[in-house]
Amino acid sequence: MMTRLDIIGFACCLMAALALSGCTCGSVTSRRLDGPWGGASNAYRTCFYVSEDETRLMPSTACNLEPSNLVPYSYEMRGEDNAGVDQDGNECGFGFGYEEPVPIVDDSFAVEGHRPSGSADEFSFNGIFNGDSASGTTTKVDGQSRCDIEWTATRIEGGTGGTGGTGGTTLSCETACGQLDCVAFFDGAFEENDWLDEVVSVTPDPGFGEHAVDQGGVPGSTAPDDGNPAPYRFVAHTVGENSGIWVAHEKPAANYDPGSAGAIESIHYSFDGKALEGSRQASIRPLAKQDGRWFWTDFTTFQLINENGWVTKRWDDASLIPAGHSVELDPSGAQITVGFATGASHTTGVEMVTRNTGVDNWRVVICHQ
Numbered sequence: 001m002m003t004r005l006d007i008i009g010f011a012c013c014l015m016a017a018l019a020l021s022g023c024t025c026g027s028v029t030s031r032r033l034d035g036p037w038g039g040a041s042n043a044y045r046t047c048f049y050v051s052e053d054e055t056r057l058m059p060s061t062a063c064n065l066e067p068s069n070l071v072p073y074s075y076e077m078r079g080e081d082n083a084g085v086d087q088d089g090n091e092c093g094f095g096f097g098y099e100e101p102v103p104i105v106d107d108s109f110a111v112e113g114h115r116p117s118g119s120a121d122e123f124s125f126n127g128i129f130n131g132d133s134a135s136g137t138t139t140k141v142d143g144q145s146r147c148d149i150e151w152t153a154t155r156i157e158g159g160t161g162g163t164g165g166t167g168g169t170t171l172s173c174e175t176a177c178g179q180l181d182c183v184a185f186f187d188g189a190f191e192e193n194d195w196l197d198e199v200v201s202v203t204p205d206p207g208f209g210e211h212a213v214d215q216g217g218v219p220g221s222t223a224p225d226d227g228n229p230a231p232y233r234f235v236a237h238t239v240g241e242n243s244g245i246w247v248a249h250e251k252p253a254a255n256y257d258p259g260s261a262g263a264i265e266s267i268h269y270s271f272d273g274k275a276l277e278g279s280r281q282a283s284i285r286p287l288a289k290q291d292g293r294w295f296w297t298d299f300t301t302f303q304l305i306n307e308n309g310w311v312t313k314r315w316d317d318a319s320l321i322p323a324g325h326s327v328e329l330d331p332s333g334a335q336i337t338v339g340f341a342t343g344a345s346h347t348t349g350v351e352m353v354t355r356n357t358g359v360d361n362w363r364v365v366i367c368h369q
Helices: none
Strands: 004-006 033-042 044-050 074-079 085-086 097-098 108-114 124-132 133-141 147-155 182-185 197-203 209-215 232-239 241-257 262-275 283-288 293-297 303-305 310-312 319-320 336-346 352-368
Touching: 044 147, 044 241, 074 147, 085 133, 097 124, 182 232, 182 241, 197 209, 232 241, 241 283, 241 352, 262 283, 262 303, 283 352, 336 352
Parallel strands: 004 262
Antiparallel strands: 004 319, 033 044, 033 147, 044 074, 074 097, 085 147, 108 124, 124 133, 133 147, 182 352, 197 241, 209 232, 232 352, 241 336, 262 310, 262 352, 283 293, 283 303, 283 336, 293 319
16 A cells, blocks of 8 residues: 555654664653653543753644644643543543643643633643653533543653754653554754765756755854754755756664554654745655665655745645655565655756755654554
């Protein structure tokens, strides 16, 4: 079956990492609070984001659980009809996202009686950190009834949401102890040694296209610059008249093996992108590698970013197709490695142009059988 790319936000807040090398259930990591936290059951999904200084929950696109939502949340709960219990002991459920910072005091946080604009319902939530886990209750009161959803969550190890941490792919092993269907990869820091870059195609010939990559800002700078938040990945493409270039950016540690974890059902992709000052546009596509071959989305589905400010881009129900070859991606075949591709093209007017692209908060979730 073909791999589908569905819109989601940071679904790795609710999905566990499976089969990452060296990861076994029951492992214990040193206590840290910063970054995304998530929990899930058959009935609910929850996610919240802790600031780098561990003093508050803060809004971040790392915790968007709903496909259509582009608002960064500091706390979010999505519950099915059987997720909670009402005042009479009956099953209930609801969805809710909170957009403001929330202070953390004595390892706990709480918001009481929040009424979203235009709504008559009131929402409250609270949580407490207990070592490597957190737990709490989210409540909805609509005037007629009350619904309480109890939740638990663990910190997503290595995915710090672009706060300058490792940004790697190793997620908390504690979340892997159960019947779970997805594995998540995230990078918001883009350490230089974590990525490999390779030209996929150049037209009309190699003399007409080149690229340069730098972590953290403008090439040659030593300080992070203008990330979402900093640092981010900078790619500069220089192309001549009537030419174009596509470059693969591969994260070698972001591997998924269908043979051991299950055949791929879908791949979900999102990132923050930016056409940097002086550029007309930035072009970015999802990317995967299997048996040394590249696969990406159809040419008509790559994202053209004309904004000079950061925007979140997601893919919905798109297929990964061969990039310059005829072999189809095998969802139950060899291991795949994921990443993204950037490109640029130029027609006429001046001899050479440079397009500057920024990428941040790269995230991929692979769901399997």
